[in-house]
Amino acid sequence: xxxxxxxxxxxxxxxxxxxxxxxxxxxxxxxxxxxxxxxxxxxxxxxxxxxxxxxxxxxxxxxxxxxxxxxxxxxxxxxxxxxxxxxxxxxxxxxxxxxxxxxxxxxxxxxxxxxxxxxxxxxxx
Numbered sequence: 488x489x490x491x492x493x494x495x496x497x498x499x500x501x502x503x504x505x506x507x508x509x510x511x512x513x514x515x516x517x518x519x520x521x522x523x524x525x526x527x528x529x530x531x532x533x534x535x536x537x538x539x540x541x542x543x544x545x546x547x548x549x550x551x552x553x554x555x556x557x558x559x560x561x562x563x564x565x566x567x568x569x570x571x572x573x574x575x576x577x578x579x580x581x582x583x584x585x586x587x588x589x590x591x592x593x594x595x596x597x598x599x600x601x602x603x604x605x606x607x608x609x610x611x612x
Contacts, residue, residue: 488513492599493592501530503544505595506602510548513603522547536579541598542569552606561605568601 491509500508503526511518529540545565549558566576573581573594581594 488603489596489600492595496592496595501526501540502591502595502598503529503540503547506541506544506599507548509599510602514606516551518551532578536582537577539569539573539576539578539581539594539598541595542566542576545569545598545602548602549606553609557609561609564605565601569598572597572601 488509491512492505495505495508496502500523504523507518507522507526510516526540526544529538529543532538532540542565546558546562549561549565553561570576575581582591
């Protein structure tokens with residue numbers, strides 16, 4: 488899923504859209520028709536550098552795969568790992584750290600990797 492997410496980003500999709508499209512293809516699921524349109528409202532940290540859109544996209548994705556109690560558990564694990572890797576959940580702070588961590592492509596790649604690992608791990612058990 489990691490490579491597909493970067494593929495979509497390089498094709499001009501936003502961060503959140505790239506995560507969701509990669510998941511749709513990787514897991515062969517059908518996303519709700521207007522979900523990608525709705526992502527326009529959250530990209531670039533809600534337009535003000537707040538919560539990174541890939542974090543929100545991952546949480547939405549978990550909602551497609553898990554019951555509410557499991558979503559909470561998986562979402563927290565995602566947030567902990569993403570924050571450990573990126574040092575923040577906020578787009579603005581992550582952008583400031585890009586020279587240290589790499590471009591948005593690497594942020595998207597990390598988010599896709601973490602999300603797919605959590606999903607795969609949950610369904611393997």
